[in-house]
Amino acid sequence: MSRLKVLVGVDRSPESHIALRYVCHLLEHFDAEVEAIYAKPDVDMIKLQQFDVPFLKPKDPGETIERETEEVRGQIMDACQVCLAGKVPCEPKIVVGEPAEVILEEARSGDYDMIVLGSHGHSALKGLILGTVHSKILHHANRPVLIVRDLREVQRVLVAYRGSKCDQEALEFLAPLLERKKPHITVLHVRETDKGESEEFARACTMLGKETLEKLGHSPEVKEAAGDFVDETLKEIISGNYDLLVLGAYGHDRPRIAKMISDEALSIVSRTTRPVLVYRNKNDN
Structure with a gap:
């Protein structure tokens, strides 16, 4: 097997960073490389949506988005230390767009071998709940997908x-x-x-x-x-x-x-x- 390329979808949730740590543990000392991708919101799209709301003086969302993006980047680098300790390269990648779409496109264009996602959500009646991002990727990713809910x-x-x-x-x-x-x-x-x-x-x-x-x-x-x-x-x-x-x-x-x-x-x-x-x-x- 040639070097395994792994794409981990992350956001601001702790579950996504648990998924990154999980795959780092799984791959330690294996010939692999990990990229943690974060899809930050499109500022222009948010401004356009705010403009459509009458009698509301919108705040510029750009500063908040950039602050959150830097927080996520720092969290990714912290989690990547687990990979680096196991001799597996790990880097963050920041993109703009809808999470499922950008993850699928990056997996395809970058020829990744596996996608990893963290997940959470419980219902007493229906059990666990998959988010729309997870469902879309599971259905449309033509490669292995690892769904992680806890660090084991x-x-x-x-x-x-x-x-x-x-x-x-x-x-x-x-x-x-x-x-x-x-x-x-x-x-x-x-x-x-x-x-x-x-x-x-x-x-x-x-x-x-x-x-x-x-x-x-x-x-x-x-x-x-x-x-x-x-x-x-x-x-x-x-x-x-x-x-x-x-x-x-x-x-x-x-x-x-x-x-x-x-x-x-x-x-x-x-x-x-x-x-x-x-x-x-x-x-x-």
């Missing part, structure tokens, strides 16, 4: 493996990242009974995932479950106290719109509190 040492990793081409490529992407850390990796295959999946196929699928990781230098544990893919995966995440979940953006039934992730992957990301890496091959158009 990566010691236990769960791979939700269905045996698809996307899942297989996810293993090949993951294995080098974890080569130095050597965490405990569990390969989980859910036999989807509602789709008529046989025990023979499930067993063969599980062994394929295990053998792939063994060839790549890891010693994974394998588990099988039967039932709904989303429900069983979420149960295992909780019971196994994992620090990272890895899954393909789509299973065997790839969506008609190639860049859209499956409803199942989106549901899992939305309902777990653990960091999730949703894999999609950036060269697969």
